[in-house]
Amino acid sequence: MFSFRKSALAVVAAASVGGFMGAAPVQAQTLKVVMHSDLKILDPIWTTAYIVRNHGYLVWDTLFAMDEKFDVKPQMVDKYDVSADKLTWTFTLRDGLEWHDGKPVTAEDCVASIKRWAAKDSMGQKLMASVKSLDVVDGKTFKMNMSEPYGLVLQSLGKPSSNVPFMMPARVAATDPNVQIKVEDVIGSGPFMFKRDEWKPGEKTVYVKNPKYKARSEAPSGLAGGKVAKVDRVEWVWISDVQTQVGALQNGEIDMIESPGHDLLPLLAKDKNVNLVTTNPTGNQYTFRFNSTVKPFDNAKVRHAVFVAFAQDDFLKATIGDPKYFEVCKAPFICGTPLATDAGMADVLNGNAAKAKQLLTEAGYDGTPIVLMQSTDLQVLTNLAPVAKAQLERAGFKVDLVSMDWQTLVSRRVKKDPPNAGGWHAFLTSWVAADILNPVMAGFFNASCDKAMFGWPCDATIEKFRDQFSKETDPAKQKQIVEDLQKYWVNHPTHINVGQWYAPLARRTNIEGNMIAPVTVFWNVTKK
Amino acid sequence: MLDFIARRLIAIVPVLGVVAVFVFLMLRLTPGDPAAVIAGDNATSDQIADIRTKLGLDEPIWTQFAIWISNVLQGNFGESFFFKKTVAELIAQRVEPTLALATCTLVFAVGISVPIGVMAAYRQGSLIDKAVMGFSVLGFSVPGFVIGYCLIYVFAIELGWLPVQGYVRIGVNFWQFAERMVLPSLTLSVGFVALISRITRASVLEVLNEDYIRTARAKGLSNRVVLMRHALRNAAVPILTVIGLGIAILIGGAVVTESVFGLPGLGRLTVEAVLSRDFPTIQTVILLFSVVYVVVNLLIDISYTLFDPRIRY
Numbered sequence: 001m002f003s004f005r006k007s008a009l010a011v012v013a014a015a016s017v018g019g020f021m022g023a024a025p026v027q028a029q030t031l032k033v034v035m036h037s038d039l040k041i042l043d044p045i046w047t048t049a050y051i052v053r054n055h056g057y058l059v060w061d062t063l064f065a066m067d068e069k070f071d072v073k074p075q076m077v078d079k080y081d082v083s084a085d086k087l088t089w090t091f092t093l094r095d096g097l098e099w100h101d102g103k104p105v106t107a108e109d110c111v112a113s114i115k116r117w118a119a120k121d122s123m124g125q126k127l128m129a130s131v132k133s134l135d136v137v138d139g140k141t142f143k144m145n146m147s148e149p150y151g152l153v154l155q156s157l158g159k160p161s162s163n164v165p166f167m168m169p170a171r172v173a174a175t176d177p178n179v180q181i182k183v184e185d186v187i188g189s190g191p192f193m194f195k196r197d198e199w200k201p202g203e204k205t206v207y208v209k210n211p212k213y214k215a216r217s218e219a220p221s222g223l224a225g226g227k228v229a230k231v232d233r234v235e236w237v238w239i240s241d242v243q244t245q246v247g248a249l250q251n252g253e254i255d256m257i258e259s260p261g262h263d264l265l266p267l268l269a270k271d272k273n274v275n276l277v278t279t280n281p282t283g284n285q286y287t288f289r290f291n292s293t294v295k296p297f298d299n300a301k302v303r304h305a306v307f308v309a310f311a312q313d314d315f316l317k318a319t320i321g322d323p324k325y326f327e328v329c330k331a332p333f334i335c336g337t338p339l340a341t342d343a344g345m346a347d348v349l350n351g352n353a354a355k356a357k358q359l360l361t362e363a364g365y366d367g368t369p370i371v372l373m374q375s376t377d378l379q380v381l382t383n384l385a386p387v388a389k390a391q392l393e394r395a396g397f398k399v400d401l402v403s404m405d406w407q408t409l410v411s412r413r414v415k416k417d418p419p420n421a422g423g424w425h426a427f428l429t430s431w432v433a434a435d436i437l438n439p440v441m442a443g444f445f446n447a448s449c450d451k452a453m454f455g456w457p458c459d460a461t462i463e464k465f466r467d468q469f470s471k472e473t474d475p476a477k478q479k480q481i482v483e484d485l486q487k488y489w490v491n492h493p494t495h496i497n498v499g500q501w502y503a504p505l506a507r508r509t510n511i512e513g514n515m516i517a518p519v520t521v522f523w524n525v526t527k528k
Numbered sequence: 529m530l531d532f533i534a535r536r537l538i539a540i541v542p543v544l545g546v547v548a549v550f551v552f553l554m555l556r557l558t559p560g561d562p563a564a565v566i567a568g569d570n571a572t573s574d575q576i577a578d579i580r581t582k583l584g585l586d587e588p589i590w591t592q593f594a595i596w597i598s599n600v601l602q603g604n605f606g607e608s609f610f611f612k613k614t615v616a617e618l619i620a621q622r623v624e625p626t627l628a629l630a631t632c633t634l635v636f637a638v639g640i641s642v643p644i645g646v647m648a649a650y651r652q653g654s655l656i657d658k659a660v661m662g663f664s665v666l667g668f669s670v671p672g673f674v675i676g677y678c679l680i681y682v683f684a685i686e687l688g689w690l691p692v693q694g695y696v697r698i699g700v701n702f703w704q705f706a707e708r709m710v711l712p713s714l715t716l717s718v719g720f721v722a723l724i725s726r727i728t729r730a731s732v733l734e735v736l737n738e739d740y741i742r743t744a745r746a747k748g749l750s751n752r753v754v755l756m757r758h759a760l761r762n763a764a765v766p767i768l769t770v771i772g773l774g775i776a777i778l779i780g781g782a783v784v785t786e787s788v789f790g791l792p793g794l795g796r797l798t799v800e801a802v803l804s805r806d807f808p809t810i811q812t813v814i815l816l817f818s819v820v821y822v823v824v825n826l827l828i829d830i831s832y833t834l835f836d837p838r839i840r841y
Contacts, residue, residue: 040610040611041566048567048568120575178575182612201611202622202800240787240790240800241788241790244692244789244790247681248693248694251688251692253691253693407561407803408559410565411805412559453573
């Protein structure tokens with residue numbers, strides 16, 4: 001019988017002997033990680049999938065980045081300047097930035113990249129609505145000329161999550177935003193380089209350290225600061241079975257699991273060779289989304305009744321279980337972040353079925369069954385819908401729970417058909433907190449009717465608040481706008497936040513240095 | 529014989545035609561939109577619609593079918609919606625692990641099940657017979673993934689003899705390849721061993737009661753010669769038949785086993801393609817499985833002539 005461990009010991013022994021015998025070649029440090037999904041798509045602008053975003057952070061760099069305290073800091077940018085009238089922003093790139101093919105990063109590349117990103121990303125589109133022109137000044141400098149002051153320029157360019165404004169060479173950024181970039185064009189200026197020849201979808205994705213990367217001198221913080229690659233090679237190994245992932249980690253075949261299932265955490269916690277580390281302190285938020293175009297949810301009072309009927313605790317206990325990994329949090333813009341506030345939330349999310357019943361009567365709810373879509377194949381979502389059903393029924397709703405796999409749900413939620421003919425009334429999902437830190441970024445707050453995300457809420461007042469927020473440059477005033485918006489939104493909800501939860505990553509004890517950030521990144525990570 | 533083979537090969541064409549139409553329609557009529565999957569969770573309806581147009585999914589279903597089938601007839605199986613690779617390339621990348629798993633499983637299964645089936649028949653009613661029958665009931669009843677997890681727990685995690693998961697190509701390192709094949713092959717073999725050993729036992733038992741066996745024994749032939757030359761050879765046809773039919777079980781089992789042991793084979797490709805609604809990949813893989821199933825059974829039919837001289841085509 002051939003033993004993996006024995007083989008490994010033999011290699012270690014041989015290496016030790018080599019150490020005594022003389023200078024042995026230094027072995028490349030390889031970090032083997034199982035991510036939350038397999039990497040099939042390579043273009044982080046073409047898709048909003050989180051796995052592609054994480055891939056993007058390895059390969060490409062950003063002009064600005066959000067640090068651990070949610071402040072946006074320059075990243076590829078050396079210095080920036082805004083005119084007194086706040087209509088002209090000037091950005092100058094750092095010296096010595098290079099693409100992986102050895103060509104210099106230029107202002108022209110950045111302008112082309114911003115344009116491609118803005119064509120796809122909703123926050124980018126909002127930014128570009130206030131941009132008059134983007135002009136290249138010289139090789140390292142470009143200007144953003146605004147038609148009106150815009151308060152979220154830096155937040156947009158330092159947006160931490162999908163779609164992240166990654167900088168790409170101009171010829172790559174010239175690709176139609178609705179067409180995926182070619183495999184050979186996965187060339188960035190980030191701390192790691194994509195190994196095209198070793199990419200085997202369904203098996204593994206390989207990145208190697210970019211030896212020419214010029215890290216910033218500041219200490220790394222969140223997604224900002226010096227991005228120093230401390231391992232030579234990062235391998236994303238794809239193991240689809242969660243139980244096998246855990247076995248592989250316990251056996252030392254892999255170094256890290258990005259998101260082990262919550263039911264397997266007790267098993268990992270008992271293993272002395274494994275550490276569970278929560279690197280994303282803002283975590284995720286469960287959300288109940290209405291289809292605001294159909295009865296009865298076209299009536300704001302009925303939606304408000306749902307808000308009154310729900311209690312977060314039940315959702316979180318049913319899905320996450322261990323209170324160490326969840327938090328009852330009424331703030332829609334995430335507890336622990338600058339815009340977190342409970343303004344207007346006192347009377348909702350308390351599980352008040354009697355009050356909800358009264359509101360339903362006042363709203364004239366006619367007993368139309370609510371078609372509630374339940375995703376059954378994603379463990380972190382499966383138990384949400386039954387809890388919602390129970391709480392809705394307690395408040396007097398009739399509920400038709402329709403179970404399906406997530407991909408079917410994803411396909412059905414974009415349909416505007418009547419709920420009893422292939423459409424829907426509501427479903428539950430989860431957002432990464434980094435995607436919903438303010439009302440412009442948070443897609444479910446978009447209430448621009450047909451242009452809004454599925455659910456298509458149509459509310460001019462919410463849109464007015466979002467617009468005011470985006471144009472306000474004073475953070476204190478921005479916070480006030482958020483509070484005002486929230487007080488209005490509670491009575492005219494587009495969705496309901498039903499709790500905040502966290503997922504630790506599991507890593508072998510010889511792995512250290514994961515950044516505290518909303519995205520799993522691999523600079524600063526060491527393997528002893 | 530050549531005429532038989534030619535006729536059987538020609539008969540594959542309508543089979544594949546039916547499979548092609550069936551798979552194509554099933555995929556289009558079941559819920560799920562690859563464009564929505566590709567676009568990601570935060571995508572807007574417009575973004576999804578753009579992708580749908582780019583993929584040609586907004587065309588009428590019969591137009592899509594006509595385009596696909598004409599491409600297939602020209603040997604072009606299309607490009608995966610997700611991987612930015614042709615389906616042919618994807619399959620070429622994934623075929624080795626599945627082929628290795630299938631071969632090792634067949635070797636394990638036949639190597640174990642035929643001897644124990646013969647032994648059970650020869651010692652009918654004995655402890656060995658009861659043990660073999662008991663095992664076969666267990667082998668049928670316990671799902672493959674449970675067996676897989678148990679084997680991983682014992683041999684990989686507790687004893688540390690074998691790796692939990694992964695695949696190393698045979699050309700890269702044979703020993704690493706071999707140690708990664710043991711647990712998946714054993715897992716997949718269990719059901720097969722249960723099936724083949726039962727059939728072997730039944731077939732050999734039937735043959736052992738034939739007059740020519742009595743005659744052979746009366747001639748003074750040893751038990752070994754009677755069993756190997758007379759009994760087993762005559763019992764081979766039903767055993768071969770069940771091995772051929774078992775290819776379908778093998779394909780189904782590979783899907784689960786490859787997922788449990790992290791083998792990047794065709795089984796896992798199928799699961800991934802189904803979950804992400806990667807139509808071109810699903811269609812081609814299912815067509816491929818159909819061809820394999822038909823061809824393997826043709827080979828089994830041909831092999832009958834080796835064991836039974838009365839069978840001629």
